[in-house]
Amino acid sequence: MAKDNKTLYVILGLLAHEEMTGYDIKKRIDSSLSFFWDAGFGQIYPSLGVLESEGLVTKRTEVSEKRPTRIVYSITESGRQKLKQWLSTPVEKESVRYEILLRLFFGKQLPLEENIKRIDEFKSRNQASYETMLQFKKELSGILSQSEDHLYIYLTVLFGEKVYKAYLDWVEEATGILEQYADG
Amino acid sequence: MAKDNKTLYVILGLLAHEEMTGYDIKKRIDSSLSFFWDAGFGQIYPSLGVLESEGLVTKRTEVSEKRPTRIVYSITESGRQKLKQWLSTPVEKESVRYEILLRLFFGKQLPLEENIKRIDEFKSRNQASYETMLQFKKELSGILSQSEDHLYIYLTVLFGEKVYKAYLDWVEEATGILEQYADG
DNA sequence: CAGATCATGTAATTTGTTACATGATTGT
DNA sequence: ACAATCATGTAACAAATTACATGATCTG
Numbered sequence: 001m002a003k004d005n006k007t008l009y010v011i012l013g014l015l016a017h018e019e020m021t022g023y024d025i026k027k028r029i030d031s032s033l034s035f036f037w038d039a040g041f042g043q044i045y046p047s048l049g050v051l052e053s054e055g056l057v058t059k060r061t062e063v064s065e066k067r068p069t070r071i072v073y074s075i076t077e078s079g080r081q082k083l084k085q086w087l088s089t090p091v092e093k094e095s096v097r098y099e100i101l102l103r104l105f106f107g108k109q110l111p112l113e114e115n116i117k118r119i120d121e122f123k124s125r126n127q128a129s130y131e132t133m134l135q136f137k138k139e140l141s142g143i144l145s146q147s148e149d150h151l152y153i154y155l156t157v158l159f160g161e162k163v164y165k166a167y168l169d170w171v172e173e174a175t176g177i178l179e180q181y182a183d184g
Numbered sequence: 185m186a187k188d189n190k191t192l193y194v195i196l197g198l199l200a201h202e203e204m205t206g207y208d209i210k211k212r213i214d215s216s217l218s219f220f221w222d223a224g225f226g227q228i229y230p231s232l233g234v235l236e237s238e239g240l241v242t243k244r245t246e247v248s249e250k251r252p253t254r255i256v257y258s259i260t261e262s263g264r265q266k267l268k269q270w271l272s273t274p275v276e277k278e279s280v281r282y283e284i285l286l287r288l289f290f291g292k293q294l295p296l297e298e299n300i301k302r303i304d305e306f307k308s309r310n311q312a313s314y315e316t317m318l319q320f321k322k323e324l325s326g327i328l329s330q331s332e333d334h335l336y337i338y339l340t341v342l343f344g345e346k347v348y349k350a351y352l353d354w355v356e357e358a359t360g361i362l363e364q365y366a367d368g
Numbered sequence: 369c370a371g372a373t374c375a376t377g378t379a380a381t382t383t384g385t386t387a388c389a390t391g392a393t394t395g396t
Numbered sequence: 397a398c399a400a401t402c403a404t405g406t407a408a409c410a411a412a413t414t415a416c417a418t419g420a421t422c423t424g
Contacts, residue, residue: 002382004413006286013290023403036285043384045405066393068403080293087294090305091283099275101220101343102190106197107336109264110271115336121274151365152291152299155358159285166350174339181335186410188385207375227412229377250421252375 001054001082007043008051012083015057015075017149022048022071032153035129035160048073056082112182116175123171130164133157185238185266191227192235196267199241199259201333206232206255216337219313219344232257240266296366300359307355314348317341 001008010033014025022044029039051057056079062070075083100122107115136157144150185192198204198212206228213223235241240263246254259267284306291299320341328334 006283010286016293033289036280036282038279084293087287087290088298091287094283095222096220096280098220099278101340102194103271103275104336105217105340106271108332109200109268114272148292152288156285156289158357159354162350162354163347166346170343170346173342
């Protein structure tokens with residue numbers, strides 16, 4: 001297994017919780033991880049093949065009359081080992097890419113209003129995410145003591161809450177600075 | 185030109201400010217953009233070739249006795265147009281990937297102390313960055329009114345400051361929650 | 369004198385994205 | 397009736413990383 005393909009570990013991590021189809025995995029990523037991770041079908045299906053060929057997951061086919069055939073994957077003991085091993089190594093390098101900052105860094109090339117527009121669009125994209133985090137947080141607070149699983153999910157939500165809040169604070173301050181510059 | 189290769193625009197943006205060699209571009213990215221963007225030589229040199237073949241930049245060779253030959257690139261008028269055009273289109277999709285959250289999301293698989301260790305490593309990595317942002321901010325505050333360039337760079341630094349602060353706040357809160365869970 | 373910096377690039381590999389291909393069922 | 401959801405995958409392409417290859421000069 002390529003030592004660095006994170007997608008493989010995302011899949012192992014999800015399967016460690018419960019068996020799933022590729023389609024389920026995609027849905028789960030979109031609903032629970034998408035604010036800090038994503039993956040398309042074009043990565044998921046081939047990755048499942050790789051994991052199976054290395055004995056880290058097994059598959060079982062569920063044929064139904066009404067619905068398409070489902071291929072349900074389960075993690076193996078070897079897969080769990082592999083996952084734990086990865087989880088216990090330090091994160092090597094974490095490079096984030098913010099296209100909004102790239103645009104703004106070269107902002108001098110454009111009229112001020114254009115840059116304000118970019119910031120405004122950024123605000124729209126993230127306002128909703130922030131509110132989603134608050135919602136998640138509320139839901140999780142109630143059931144936090146029920147399972148260790150919820151605890152860790154709660155921590156990721158908390159991260160999201162704080163970071164989205166930082167984005168929104170920045171939007172206000174940055175807009176203010178640009179508007180002041182336009183006048184002054 | 186591939187309509188979506190950001191690296192090409194990063195280079196155009198930097199060359200719009202002043203002419204540079206590939207090596208200079210790498211240094212500039214590492215020193216000024218690395219907290220929100222990165223690029224390796226393996227991307228930069230081939231990209232310069234692409235930009236030149238499309239007439240967006242021109243090159244000039246500087247031969248020296250003591251130092252290696254430098255190939256200095258300058259942006260063309262057509263390159264400036266291309267850059268402005270890109271800058272004035274909205275950001276389409278901004279997906280960030282936080283490996284720390286991926287590890288933590290699956291935290292149940294490991295003993296609690298291991299997860300605290302991951303968070304602690306994250307803290308170390310980001311503490312220094314936060315301080316760098318404060319330093320940058322201080323330096324820029326003094327010269328903010330001198331050029332519109334500084335203004336936009338200031339905005340990106342402000343973003344960095346707020347986001348790194350959010351990271352550090354989260355570290356404290358998350359660590360507290362985990363420690364409390366360990367005791368309670 | 370050793371390691372960092374200056375300075376260029378190519379080639380191979382790995383990852384990720386997008387488009388294509390198919391088709392039934394369920395909900396509005 | 398029309399769109400969304402369920403469900404599988406492949407192929408082509410684009411982007412990014414890593415390793416390789418070379419060699420002089422400057423700094424501690």
